[in-house]
Amino acid sequence: MKRRHFIKNASLTGVGLAVGSTIVGCAETPSEEKKSIIAAATTKASLPLVIATWHVIDATAKAMEILQAGGNALDAVEQGCMIEEANEKGQSVGKGGLPDRDGNVTLDACIMDKHGNCGSVVYLQNITHAVSVARKVMEDTPHVMLAGEGAKQFAVSKGFEAEDLLTDASKQAWEKWKVEAKYKPIINIENHDTIGMLAIDKNGDISGACTTSGLAYKMGGRVGDSPIIGSGLFVDNEIGAAVATGLGEEVVKTVGSFLVVELMRQGKTPQEACEEAISRIVNKPNSDYKNFQVGYIAVNKKGETGSYSIHQWFSMTKFQDGVNEQIQSDYFNKS
Numbered sequence: 001m002k003r004r005h006f007i008k009n010a011s012l013t014g015v016g017l018a019v020g021s022t023i024v025g026c027a028e029t030p031s032e033e034k035k036s037i038i039a040a041a042t043t044k045a046s047l048p049l050v051i052a053t054w055h056v057i058d059a060t061a062k063a064m065e066i067l068q069a070g071g072n073a074l075d076a077v078e079q080g081c082m083i084e085e086a087n088e089k090g091q092s093v094g095k096g097g098l099p100d101r102d103g104n105v106t107l108d109a110c111i112m113d114k115h116g117n118c119g120s121v122v123y124l125q126n127i128t129h130a131v132s133v134a135r136k137v138m139e140d141t142p143h144v145m146l147a148g149e150g151a152k153q154f155a156v157s158k159g160f161e162a163e164d165l166l167t168d169a170s171k172q173a174w175e176k177w178k179v180e181a182k183y184k185p186i187i188n189i190e191n192h193d194t195i196g197m198l199a200i201d202k203n204g205d206i207s208g209a210c211t212t213s214g215l216a217y218k219m220g221g222r223v224g225d226s227p228i229i230g231s232g233l234f235v236d237n238e239i240g241a242a243v244a245t246g247l248g249e250e251v252v253k254t255v256g257s258f259l260v261v262e263l264m265r266q267g268k269t270p271q272e273a274c275e276e277a278i279s280r281i282v283n284k285p286n287s288d289y290k291n292f293q294v295g296y297i298a299v300n301k302k303g304e305t306g307s308y309s310i311h312q313w314f315s316m317t318k319f320q321d322g323v324n325e326q327i328q329s330d331y332f333n334k335s
């Protein structure tokens with residue numbers, strides 16, 4: 001289901017979407033059910049917990065299954081992200097991801113653990129589970145990042161199967177795009193998706209992962225923020241973690257996820273830190289923010305969470321205390 005449709009349907013059915021500590025579309029006194037959604041959306045520090053960018057309840061459910069069984073946060077974020085990578089209907093991650101302007105599906109991903117170890121792949125082709133290749137880079141090589149053909153050869157050497165990632169649906173969308181072939185970063189949220197996931201396990205340890213096919217119809221060779229440690233993702237097990245989505249160029253220019261974590265180190269809540277990181281982008285002189293989207297989600301060591309974006313329609317999926325829900329993010333551009 002498209003996100004906009006989900007949001008509309010949810011408010012009609014009374015399921016409700018939480019924004020910070022309020023429920024969208026509920027002026028009346030909240031029912032007991034709504035109160036419990038409000039509680040889960042705010043700052044309860046019950047562990048384990050998992051959060052992810054966008055509406056990915058199957059992915060957070062998988063991660064929580066691992067965490068509840070006593071698994072660690074690293075396994076949880078990897079396997080949670082793998083659900084979306086394998087989902088051919090999602091056109092922004094892994095198999096079925098929208099291609100670049102030449103019709104090539106190229107993937108970027110990274111992962112980071114509680115020790116500050118990290119691994120990343122950029123411009124990876126023909127391998128669905130980019131996040132797992134990133135983990136192998138972290139664990140089985142002395143390096144942090146592998147790119148392109150080298151990353152693919154490494155993956156194949158580790159037993160990953162090479163396959164065609166361009167599905168019929170994505171090929172058709174690309175053919176349609178080619179008619180006008182306009183390339184400009186637009187707000188269209190359907191074209192700006194990344195699965196970023198952060199988890200805290202029962203031991204209180206944090207890990208994160210991020211995986212994407214990047215900007216749809218990008219220039220060949222383009223790499224965004226998602227595989228760049230500190231931009232698309234950052235984890236500091238003493239402080240917390242953050243992950244980004246949206247126009248990667250803008251995230252890279254402000255080293256966004258590292259910034260969010262450093263702001264939490266200075267005492268800001270995850271929500272305040274995400275808002276400050278967005279304000280660094282929109283308050284630049286001559287910022288063109290009306291024409292692009294960026295969103296952050298963050299968690300601190302206490303298990304408090306936050307999310308914030310430039311424009312409406314960004315959301316976070318959060319699984320905590322038995323509630324797996326989509327939480328609509330607050331946003332900057334209310335004009």
Ligand code: ASP
Pocket residue numbers: 092191192193194212213214215223224225226244245246247248249
């Ligand atoms: N951040 C990703 C990129 O720029 C895209 C996205 O989040 O949709 O590649």
